[in-house]
Amino acid sequence: DAGVIQSPRHEVTEMGQEVTLRCKPISGHNSLFWYRQTMMRGLELLIYFNNNVPIDDSGMPEDRFSAKMPNASFSTLKIQPSEPRDSAVYFCASSLISSGRGAQYFGPGTRLLVL
Amino acid sequence: AQKITQTQPGMFVQEKEAVTLDCTYDTSDPSYGLFWYKQPSSGEMIFLIYQGSYDQQNATEGRYSLNFQKARKSANLVISASQLGDSAMYFCAMREGNSGNTPLVFGKGTRLSVIA
Numbered sequence: 001d002a003g004v005i006q007s008p009r010h011e012v013t014e015m016g017q018e019v020t021l022r023c024k025p026i027s028g029h030n031s032l033f034w035y036r037q038t039m040m041r042g043l044e045l046l047i048y049f050n051n052n053v054p055i056d057d058s059g060m061p062e063d064r065f066s067a068k069m070p071n072a073s074f075s076t077l078k079i080q081p082s083e084p085r086d087s088a089v090y091f092c093a094s095s096l097i098s099s100g101r102g103a104q105y106f107g108p109g110t111r112l113l114v115l
Numbered sequence: 116a117q118k119i120t121q122t123q124p125g126m127f128v129q130e131k132e133a134v135t136l137d138c139t140y141d142t143s144d145p146s147y148g149l150f151w152y153k154q155p156s157s158g159e160m161i162f163l164i165y166q167g168s169y170d171q172q173n174a175t176e177g178r179y180s181l182n183f184q185k186a187r188k189s190a191n192l193v194i195s196a197s198q199l200g201d202s203a204m205y206f207c208a209m210r211e212g213n214s215g216n217t218p219l220v221f222g223k224g225t226r227l228s229v230i231a
Contacts, residue, residue, distance in 0.1 A: 031216045043206065043221040050216045091160060095215035101148055101167060102215025106160035 002026070004107035006092050012113045018080040021110045024073055025094030033104060034067060034077050035091040043091075049075065050097060061086075082114045118142075119207050121222035128197045129230055135182070136192040136225045138207030146213045149190040151181065154204040154224070163205075166190055167213070194227075202229045 005024040013019055025032050034046040047057040049069045057067070064083070069075040079086055089111050093104040118141040128134035140149065147168045153161045166174045166181045174181040182191040194201055204226050208219040 033218055042223050045218040045220075048218050055216075056218070089158065093160075097214050097216040099215045100213065101165040102210060102213075102217070103150065103162050103165055104215070104219060105162060106152075108159050111158070 004092055004094050004105055006090075006107035006110050008110060009108060010111045010113075012115065013082055014115050015083055016081045017114075018078065019082045019086075019112060019114075021077040021079075021090050021092075021112070023075045023077070023092030023107060025075070025092070026105055027073070028096065029094035029105075030072065030097050031095045031102075031104075032069060032075050033093045033095075034075070035093065035106075037089040037091060037109070038087075046077070046090075079112075082112075084114045087112055087114050119209055119220055119222035121207055121225050123225045124223075125226045125228070127228050127230055128194075128201075130199060131196055133193060133195045134197055134227065136194070136205050136207075136227065138190045138192065138222060140188050140190060140207070140209050142188075142209065142211055144211040147209055147211050148213070149181070149183070150208040150210075150219065151179070151190075151192045152206045152208060152221075153201075154206065155200075156203070160206075164192070169213075197229045199229050199231060202227060 033048040045059040052069045067077045089109045091109045093106045095104045120139045149166045151163045164176045180193045204224045206224045207222040
């Protein structure tokens, strides 16, 4: 079975440019999470969806960040305009709401560098 | 507010020996789940083991076991018979509630180095 798929794996862009990160969750999973990992702040939640509905976006740094989940098999995280401090690894993870243990399975991450 | 503490920034272990990675947590929710993830140098996050707050027995998955001490709010990961491939960052995480629809809160991680 395919795991969580993220694209691109690496992104280098210049300050001010728009960046779009993509995620395909594991088929059948109905919760999707976006996390960001930096050396300074560790792993932190940005936003999560249950059944395609955004539940909590309080972790989104500011209005420059937005996320959508138009259907059960696709989500995007957009940064516009990007800034150097957005440089980080962005992970998408999915889980099954009805699962007793609710393990989240992570994609390989997108390593973003904003120059 | 929930919180995860990993007090060991780095650990060294001899190959074939066992090692314990510490994790303490704080939550007021009686229902919660505890997780350990491995992050090798390649960067992916690999789910290792899960312990539910109501589980009576310590979780085990192959060479991984979780030493769950509920009263002390600790959930230490034990890796037996360490291998060179176990060298990685290890993260303890917790979610409140008993289903898969709430986010994880992560500790800062412990970097494990296995020495030949």
